[in-house]
Amino acid sequence: MKKYAFTLLCCLLLQGSQGLLFGQVFKLMTNTALLAERLKDNAHAVKSISSDFTQEKNMKMLQDKVRSEGKFYFLQPDKIRIEYTRPFQYLLIMAGGNVIIKDGKKTTRMNIRNNKAMQSVNQVLMDCMRGTVFSNPGFISRSWASATQYRISLAPRSADLKKYLTGIDIYINKTDLNVTKLVMNEPNGDHTDMSFSHTKNNIPLPDALFKVH
Amino acid sequence: MRYLRYISFLALLASCGTPKPFARAGTVIPAAPEKVLRPAFDKALYRCEVNGRFLFKAFHLSGLLFLRNFGDTTVRVVFQNEMGLTYFDFGWNRLDSFRVFHIIDKMNKPALIRTLQKDFEIILCKNVQSNTVSLVSRKGTVMSRHPFYDGYLYYYRSQDNPSQCFQIDYGTEKKTLVRFGLRPALQMPHPELPDTILIKHYKAGFVIQLHKLRQNNDD
Numbered sequence: 001m002k003k004y005a006f007t008l009l010c011c012l013l014l015q016g017s018q019g020l021l022f023g024q025v026f027k028l029m030t031n032t033a034l035l036a037e038r039l040k041d042n043a044h045a046v047k048s049i050s051s052d053f054t055q056e057k058n059m060k061m062l063q064d065k066v067r068s069e070g071k072f073y074f075l076q077p078d079k080i081r082i083e084y085t086r087p088f089q090y091l092l093i094m095a096g097g098n099v100i101i102k103d104g105k106k107t108t109r110m111n112i113r114n115n116k117a118m119q120s121v122n123q124v125l126m127d128c129m130r131g132t133v134f135s136n137p138g139f140i141s142r143s144w145a146s147a148t149q150y151r152i153s154l155a156p157r158s159a160d161l162k163k164y165l166t167g168i169d170i171y172i173n174k175t176d177l178n179v180t181k182l183v184m185n186e187p188n189g190d191h192t193d194m195s196f197s198h199t200k201n202n203i204p205l206p207d208a209l210f211k212v213h
Numbered sequence: 214m215r216y217l218r219y220i221s222f223l224a225l226l227a228s229c230g231t232p233k234p235f236a237r238a239g240t241v242i243p244a245a246p247e248k249v250l251r252p253a254f255d256k257a258l259y260r261c262e263v264n265g266r267f268l269f270k271a272f273h274l275s276g277l278l279f280l281r282n283f284g285d286t287t288v289r290v291v292f293q294n295e296m297g298l299t300y301f302d303f304g305w306n307r308l309d310s311f312r313v314f315h316i317i318d319k320m321n322k323p324a325l326i327r328t329l330q331k332d333f334e335i336i337l338c339k340n341v342q343s344n345t346v347s348l349v350s351r352k353g354t355v356m357s358r359h360p361f362y363d364g365y366l367y368y369y370r371s372q373d374n375p376s377q378c379f380q381i382d383y384g385t386e387k388k389t390l391v392r393f394g395l396r397p398a399l400q401m402p403h404p405e406l407p408d409t410i411l412i413k414h415y416k417a418g419f420v421i422q423l424h425k426l427r428q429n430n431d432d
Contacts, residue, residue, distance in 0.1 A: 057297040061314070062281050062289055066258060066297075067428055082296075087426040088260045090275070090295045103262065103275045117298060163318065164298060184297060188315050192297030 026144035026151050035143060035150060036134045042177040043131030049074040049178075051199040053082075060189035072196060074129045079210040080122075093210050094122050100212050107212050117164040121184070124154065124168050128179045133170060148174055163187065176201075249402035250368065250378065251338040256281045257406050258426045261292065265419025276300060278423060280337075280406070289314070290333050303330065309339040331362065332412055332421070335381055335393060341366055364390065376401045390416050 029035065050073050057066040070084040084090040091102035099118065101108045120138060127133040134141055138161070139154035150172040156162050164186065171181035178201070182194040256279070263274040279291045286307045292300045302314040311330050320326075334340050342360040355370040361383060369380040379398035383391040394411035412421040 055297060057293060059279070059291060061302075062279070062291065064256065064279070064281060066277060066279055066293070068295070084295060087258070087428055088277070088295075092295070101275075103273070106262075106264075106273060108273055121296065186299060188299065188302070190297075190299060 024146040024149065026146045026149075029143040029145050029150075032134060032141075032143045036131075039131035039133065039172075039177060041131070043129065046129075046201045047076045048203060048205045049129065049199060049201055050203055050205065051196045053194055053196050055084075055192060055194045057192045058190060060191075073205055073209055075205050075207075075210060077130070078126060080125055080129070081210055091212065093212060094125070095210050102212050116158070116160055120156065120161055120165065121168075124170070124182075128170055128182070139168075145174070149180065150174060250341070250399065251403065252336070252399070252406045253403040254280065254282050254406050255284075258428060259410075259423040260426055262422045263419060264422075265414075265417070267418075272419075277426075288337055288339075301329070303333065305334075305337070305339055309334075328414070328417065331383070332391070335361070335366060335383060335391075336406070336410065371398075374398075378404070390414070 051071070052069070053072045054067065054069045059065070068084050068088065069086045070082065070090075072083075073079075073081040078094075078096055080092075080094040082092040082094075084092075089104065091100075093100040093102075099110050099122070101110070123136060123138065124133070127136050133152055133154070136154070138158060139156055142153045142155075144151040144153070152170045152172070154168045154170070156165055156167070165184060166187050167185045169181075169183040169185070170179060171183075172178070173180050178196070178199045180196055184192045184194075186192075259278040259280070261276050261278040263272075265272055276292055276294045279293070281289045281291075283289075286309070287305065289302065289304045291302045294300065299315055299317075301316040301320060304312050304314055306312070311334075313326060316326065340361070348355070348357045353372045355372050355375050357368045357370075359366045359368070364383060364385050367382040367384070367389075368378050369382070370376070370378050377398035377400055379395055381393040381395070382389045383393075392411075392413045392415070394409075394413075395407040396409040396411075397407060399405075399407060406425070408425045410421075410423040412423070414420070
């Protein structure tokens with residue numbers, strides 16, 4: 001009996017070291033140069049992205065979740081529109097280092113250079129879209145691969161940012177290199193998962209989509 | 214005569230400031246015990262907007278406020294931005310003792326924490342004393358007064374429907390410091406949390422608007 005228990009424990013530990021998550025075995029990649037090259041090449045080919053997303057904030061201590069959903073748009077070189085539609089209306093546009101927020105009838109323009117957490121999330125989103133995720137000097141990256149996906153784990157270097165985020169995990173589909181999920185991990189064990197679906201690349205997106213009137 | 218005009222003008226100006234609670238006069242009406250005001254809920258999600266002014270500069274903050282009641286009167290209140298990052302996580306144990314589980318550096322100011330603690334305790338009816346209650350009525354409104362920290366809470370109810378509380382004020386005997394507008398009114402005993410809560414901080418100069426959201430799994 002002890003022997004079986006020991007074997008089971010060894011299996012569990014082995015799975016843990018390989019990063020068994022979401023029913024998939026992720027193995028640590030020792031060489032990421034090829035992946036970095038593929039992501040860059042893909043980003044050159046993708047001029048725009050349109051996608052649906054669902055966001056789930058998992059609160060560890062409360063054992064509960066807050067869900068929301070909306071639409072995500074990206075236009076090269078640096079425009080992102082995140083539009084929450086349920087259960088609340090909220091619009092976030094990032095373009096050229098500035099953020100425009102439309103919250104009901106109120107529109108706020110802010111420079112994200114004053115907000116470290118927002119600046120980092122913005123930068124990671126841009127890096128995901130532009131294939132430059134490995135060249136962000138603010139994070140230490142580790143990459144994992146399963147049969148169908150890549151997982152790039154980013155750990156912040158700055159002590160300031162570590163107060164807000166312990167890491168960001170990016171899940172990328174191996175076939176089309178589209179980002180399927182972003183996981184933002186907080187120091188208290190909470191994490192927010194942003195899952196993307198119905199992704200369409202290179203469809204025409206008007207500039208007006210990245211402006212607030 | 215001229216001085217009298219000035220005095221009248223000053224008196225008029227003084228009366229235009231923050232709203233004052235009712236004078237202590239009128240018919241005494243029996244009060245509902247403090248416990249009937251405590252809301253009964255499992256969990257609630259609110260859209261939260263904060264608008265105000267600090268040093269002549271307007272500020273705006275928004276996010277989601279999640280309230281969770283664990284059944285044994287232990288309550289947690291978590292405020293997060295739309296993208297999920299937690300601003301603060303407050304909790305009260307079964308003895309209504311307050312604890313800060315997490316708060317971001319920018320909000321980690323004792324005065325702000327104290328203000329927010331009181332706001333949530335008023336909504337959740339925690340640490341409201343019921344031992345000394347005085348009641349007055351005027352113009353069809355019933356008011357009960359409960360000691361709360363260094364001031365009082367004034368619960369406003371319609372005389373036609375005294376089991377419904379539509380407004381709570383926090384302040385001194387002379388001055389209202391914070392006003393809570395509740396829609397729909399709290400139906401006592403053991404009211405549900407209102408769909409809309411409007412919190413006006415007259416002294417601090419900011420307004421908190423809370424609108425209840427329904428999540429998919431609640432539909």
